[in-house]
Amino acid sequence: MPNAEWKWKRPNEKFFDGAGEPFYFTPSRTLIVRGKLASFFRSEKQWLRRAPLPRTYTDYLGRKLFTVLLTAQGIGAFALITLAVIVRKFNVASAVIHPMTRREIVRAGVRLLPMYLFVAVALGFLAIGQTVAVAARLGAFDYIGTVMVTVIVRELGPLVSAVLALARVGTANVIELGTGRALGSVEALEAAGIDPIHYLVVPKVIGMTLGVFSLTVYLIITALASGYLFVFLQNAPLTPTKYFAELAISLGWQDFVLLAVKSCAFGFFIGIVTCYHGLAQPLRLEDVSRVTVRATTECIFVCVLIDALFFVLYLRA
Amino acid sequence: MPIEMRGVAVGAGEEPDFIVLNDVNWSVAAGEFWVIGAPHHSGKSDLLMTTAGLMPPVGGSYKFYGKKTRIFDESRLADRLRMGIVFEQSQLFHYLTVGESIALPLQYHQNLKEDEAMAAIDDLLHATDLKPLADALPSNLPQNWQKRAGLARALALRPDILLADNPLGALDSRHSRWWRRFLDELSRGHKWLNEKPLTIVATTDDFRPWRGSRLKFALLKEKNFVPLGSWNDLLSSDEPLVKELLTAPVLAVEEEES
Numbered sequence: 001m002p003n004a005e006w007k008w009k010r011p012n013e014k015f016f017d018g019a020g021e022p023f024y025f026t027p028s029r030t031l032i033v034r035g036k037l038a039s040f041f042r043s044e045k046q047w048l049r050r051a052p053l054p055r056t057y058t059d060y061l062g063r064k065l066f067t068v069l070l071t072a073q074g075i076g077a078f079a080l081i082t083l084a085v086i087v088r089k090f091n092v093a094s095a096v097i098h099p100m101t102r103r104e105i106v107r108a109g110v111r112l113l114p115m116y117l118f119v120a121v122a123l124g125f126l127a128i129g130q131t132v133a134v135a136a137r138l139g140a141f142d143y144i145g146t147v148m149v150t151v152i153v154r155e156l157g158p159l160v161s162a163v164l165a166l167a168r169v170g171t172a173n174v175i176e177l178g179t180g181r182a183l184g185s186v187e188a189l190e191a192a193g194i195d196p197i198h199y200l201v202v203p204k205v206i207g208m209t210l211g212v213f214s215l216t217v218y219l220i221i222t223a224l225a226s227g228y229l230f231v232f233l234q235n236a237p238l239t240p241t242k243y244f245a246e247l248a249i250s251l252g253w254q255d256f257v258l259l260a261v262k263s264c265a266f267g268f269f270i271g272i273v274t275c276y277h278g279l280a281q282p283l284r285l286e287d288v289s290r291v292t293v294r295a296t297t298e299c300i301f302v303c304v305l306i307d308a309l310f311f312v313l314y315l316r317a
Numbered sequence: 318m319p320i321e322m323r324g325v326a327v328g329a330g331e332e333p334d335f336i337v338l339n340d341v342n343w344s345v346a347a348g349e350f351w352v353i354g355a356p357h358h359s360g361k362s363d364l365l366m367t368t369a370g371l372m373p374p375v376g377g378s379y380k381f382y383g384k385k386t387r388i389f390d391e392s393r394l395a396d397r398l399r400m401g402i403v404f405e406q407s408q409l410f411h412y413l414t415v416g417e418s419i420a421l422p423l424q425y426h427q428n429l430k431e432d433e434a435m436a437a438i439d440d441l442l443h444a445t446d447l448k449p450l451a452d453a454l455p456s457n458l459p460q461n462w463q464k465r466a467g468l469a470r471a472l473a474l475r476p477d478i479l480l481a482d483n484p485l486g487a488l489d490s491r492h493s494r495w496w497r498r499f500l501d502e503l504s505r506g507h508k509w510l511n512e513k514p515l516t517i518v519a520t521t522d523d524f525r526p527w528r529g530s531r532l533k534f535a536l537l538k539e540k541n542f543v544p545l546g547s548w549n550d551l552l553s554s555d556e557p558l559v560k561e562l563l564t565a566p567v568l569a570v571e572e573e574e575s
Contacts, residue, residue, distance in 0.1 A: 093425045176412070184408035190371060191402040192422040192470070193394050199425070282331075 078276045085197050104207025108169045120222030128227020136236040145246030157220040162266035165212045170274040174295045177278025178288040205271035212267030262310045273299045320345035325377035327367045341542040348514040350504045352527045354562045355537035361520035365480045401471030403481040407463040409455040416451030419469045445469045461492040481519040524562045
């Protein structure tokens with residue numbers, strides 16, 4: 001409607017096109033699924049996205065800020081509902097859900113192991129090997145343990161694990177759920193009285209959480225071992241006893257606890273964000289690729305935020 | 318009374334604030350077989366989704382077995398399971414085989430292992446001729462068979478009411494005849510349902526295949542729900558839309574040309 005006098009209006013307010021004919025602005029597609037997922041329909045969000053181009057930068061930034069806040073609200077609510085379903089329905093339909101959860105753990109954990117081992121070896125060679133080689137030249141072996149723990153155990157290990165799991169499994173989750181959503185299988189689940197969050201989300205979130213945690217542990221152990229292998233090949237004056245003793249001295253109980261919590265948090269939120277984008281919003285097939293990119297971006301954003309939060313905790317510990 | 322609507326307003330599935338049907342007054346007694354006719358995009362699916370409790374009515378009162386209903390949330394799970402729904406596009410789970418899709422509701426609600434659930438639906442697979450296709454994925458099946466799998470899934474929990482959204486749409490004549498015969502059997506009481514007559518509500522955009530003395534007909538016209546009566550009432554109706562839905566589109570063009 002090229003002649004329409006567009007005004008930014010609330011949903012369902014009356015517009016007048018160029019010919020003076022009234023028409024109504026309504027949010028695009030809403031959920032047919034009316035269960036828990038209904039709470040994620042945000043007409044305000046659709047309204048923000050469909051509004052005409054902003055006239056000022058502050059207008060633009062304000063809209064972006066509101067969109068981010070609404071998304072955060074949706075993801076937070078989705079996470080709480082998923083946690084509630086995990087607790088409340090742990091033994092409901094266990095013959096269906098428990099095998100699915102085991103399959104998801106295999107999918108997000110065991111199957112990724114070869115790739116993780118390769119990345120861990122590379123990480124060990126690149127990060128640890130280089131660091132130890134430099135430390136050998138400077139004679140600063142006393143700091144090796146601290147550097148290893150800070151770089152590999154606290155930061156790189158969990159973050160690299162999370163990003164790899166996101167790339168390999170998280171994106172697949174969005175596509176799988178988004179396609180199902182677009183083809184109406186979520187409505188079919190609801191029609192059969194099956195809770196979509198229990199059936200679709202819970203196994204994926206648990207699988208992703210346990211998968212990322214286990215893979216982080218494997219990645220760190222392999223990276224530390226391969227790092228020493230590189231050092232050994234370079235004939236640096238560092239015995240295995242000294243290397244691992246340095247590590248052991250630098251590791252505190254907080255590192256183990258925070259590593260477990262952090263890697264589980266990465267896995268949990270990757271599962272939540274990918275499922276939220278694949279499931280909680282109405283989709284058409286052509287939207288799936290856009291939503292996948294959006295979910296990936298938001299997952300990285302969330303992981304960085306969690307990492308920053310843990311950085312503060314490490315500083316205080 | 319399984320279904321009782323008084324002054325119900327039905328919103329569009331994709332735009333819930335847009336009313337597609339106004340003031341629906343409709344009662345369905347146990348064992349009745351209703352066929353609701355309307356052209357495409359007249360609100361047939363939306364009426365079924367509202368009846369199924371997947372969409373709340375925008376206004377009015379909807380009672381399901383005497384209980385006021387908006388949507389079937391978890392507290393009304395038992396009521397939801399009394400209703401089977403056949404979607405127009407089948408909407409099978411694309412990652413499950415036909416057998417797994419049909420067995421899933423049973424497996425989930427009765428907490429059965431996969432092999433137990435498959436054994437439990439064996440009779441249903443035979444009754445719907447889906448036994449040889451039980452291991453096929455939906456994407457490998459023609460639409461005729463996908464739709465039949467959707468019907469079998471809706472019947473898996475032995476519901477009291479079956480809602481079928483345009484079940485004969487896009488079917489070839491052989492499958493269309495099978496559906497009519499099978500729905501008649503269900504309506505009279507099928508072995509799978511322990512001989513209990515099934516209450517059926519089906520929608521259509523073509524009344525012709527639905528000839529039958531036991532059936533009740535209704536029409537959706539200009540946002541109104543218009544009960545029509547029996548097949549004979551349908552034939553004697555002066556309503557132009559009824560005549561349109563009783564006329565084959567190809568024949569209509571031929572008549573115009575001649």
